[in-house]
Amino acid sequence: MRGRKLTVFALYRYTFTGFVLSQRYAAPALLFCAAVVVGTSSDSGPLIGAYSLCAMFMFLCAIWLTATLVNNEDPVRRGVTIVSAGGARRPLAATAAVAVSCCALLTVFGVGYPAMTGKHVVTAAGVAVGAGAQLTTAAVGVAVGLVCSRPVIARQGYAVATAVTAALAAVLVPWLTPVRPTVQLLLSDRSPEDVATPLLALALTATLLLTASIVATNTITTRRD
Amino acid sequence: MVLQLQGISKRYERDRPVLRDVDLEVAPEERLAIVGGNGSGKSTLLRIIVGLSRPSTGTVRSPKGAIGYVPERFPCHDRMSAASYLRHLGRIRGLGSRAARRRADELLERLALVGGSGTPLRQLSKGNAQKVALAQAMMVPPRLLVLDEPASGLAESVHGVLADLMREAASGGAVLFTEHHDAFVRKNATRICRITNGSLEPATSLPETRHPRKIFRVGVVPKPREASHELDWANMRGVVRTRPSDDGVEIHVLDEHQEDILLAALKNGWSITTVTSET
Missing domain, CATH: 3.30.70 (Alpha-Beta Plaits)
Structure with missing residues (x-):
């Protein structure tokens, strides 16, 4: 018998393969790519300013992508997976890891396209800040997507309404989540080197938020049944 | 004991209790059948045993991580092949890739999956989907095999293989199953319990089938x-x-x-x- 880490990796492979074969990632991924293309093509000005739009759309698409990923597995089949894994925690952790991985793949496009097509001065620090900002908002999006998924909110209408409300609140209310501060930081006309430290703090906050979301989702789903 | 339940009750919100004060012990090598009418709480009890549902009161002692669970209905809507699904589940249960592949092929061959192991799950009939459900539970011989109406949807020609697999599982652990087919219960259970009004009692007899089949x-x-x-x-x-x-x-x-x-x-x-x- 292998260890717990290998079971989580096996769960990750299973979840990722099922999601890829379902092709349900296509709509959120296309929305993100289209938004990046339309919003950053032939853009000029500071590179990290162009990444602010990518970070904003990454947040929205991460919510959609995560909810779609969790809802992809039928509840009965999820039950079989949970029994096979010996509990609900590891399948949920693997699902969150798959969602973050999908967002990381989108980040490659979200970082590369503006750098290649816009009229910017491209520096390694600028690209790193862009990637960090998008992963930060992605983590918050995954956190919101998890608590708006079917195991937590069974009725799809309520789940969509909650997700939209949470997204609007995260974007509009200052300091509710790291999304708005991250976007504002990228638009602040500061150099990439200057924004790196506050961005790191925001990334850590986003990671904590994601961890709290995983714990809350696990607690709610296991107590509700 | 492989499984111990003490004072298990289950109530969904303000509805009447589905299960009341259920005590149960399952010994090694036992094949326990739980019978009862529709909506009597059989599936709820199984979900509590495998850890998918929390009892309102009471405690469950089960070999978590070593339970094989076959649900009553096994939905198959995805493009993943039967063999691929079983390999994934085998790896989740701790098998290496090669061992998982070998075990998946062996089980699907024994269960005679129509269309072969490469058939996408969404193309499987109900009976064949049930075979995959059975195979996933047996990828690693479980200490406790829990089956919710395993024979329903399966052709009678596969009942023999199902019975063999249940005997194999019981030889290294225990089997607990629900079933409506009296003949199947009579043939495969070493002990029978009945759920009536949410309470679990030893079944003294099953309704006789009119013409026992020869x-x-x-x-x-x-x-x-x-x-x-x-x-x-x-x-x-x-x-x-x-x-x-x-x-x-x-x-x-x-x-x-x-x-x-x-x-x-x-x-x-x-x-x-x-x-x-x-x-």
Whole structure:
């Protein structure tokens, strides 16, 4: 018998393969790519300013992508997976890891396209800040997507309404989540080197938020049944 | 004990309790059948045992991580193949990739999955989906195998394989199952409990089937081998199970279909070696 880490990796492979074969990632991924293309093509000005739009759309698409990923597995089949894994925690952790991985793949496009097509001065620090900002908002999006998924909110209408409300609140209310501060930081006309430290703090906050979301989702789903 | 339940009750919100103060112990090598009417709480009890549902009161001691669970309905809407799904589940249960592949192929062959192991799950019929559900639970021999109406949806010809798998699981642990087919319960359970009004009690008797079915063992050999036509004995009407014998096949067939099998054998160049009553 292998260890717990290998079971989580096996769960990750299973979840990722099922999601890829379902092709349900296509709509959120296309929305993100289209938004990046339309919003950053032939853009000029500071590179990290162009990444602010990518970070904003990454947040929205991460919510959609995560909810779609969790809802992809039928509840009965999820039950079989949970029994096979010996509990609900590891399948949920693997699902969150798959969602973050999908967002990381989108980040490659979200970082590369503006750098290649816009009229910017491209520096390694600028690209790193862009990637960090998008992963930060992605983590918050995954956190919101998890608590708006079917195991937590069974009725799809309520789940969509909650997700939209949470997204609007995260974007509009200052300091509710790291999304708005991250976007504002990228638009602040500061150099990439200057924004790196506050961005790191925001990334850590986003990671904590994601961890709290995983714990809350696990607690709610296991107590509700 | 493989499983211990103490004072298990379950109530969904303000509804009347589904289960009331259920105590149960399952010993190694036991095959316990839980019977009861529709909506009596059998599936709820199984979900509590496997850890998918929390009891309102009471405690469950089960071998978590070593439970095989076959749900009543196994939904298959995805493009993943049956073999691929089983390999993933095998790895989740701790098998290496090669061992998972070998075990998946072995189980699907035993269960005679129609269409082969590469068939996408969404193309499987209900019965074949149930075979995959059964196979995933047996990828690693579980300490406790929990099956929710495993025989429903499965052709009678597969009931023999199902019974064999249940016996195998019980030899290294215990089996707990619900079923509506009295004959299946009678044949495969070592103990029977009944749920009535949410309480679990030992069943003193099952309602008698009107006509207990008689099964015959028919031994056939191809003669001469080159002149005999290949026949899919396992999927013939009335065949309960088949086993390869020294130079032919041993067919377990229901009484009313015995003559059809004999006729099919003779017409296709097979010789009949034995016909004996099993029951």
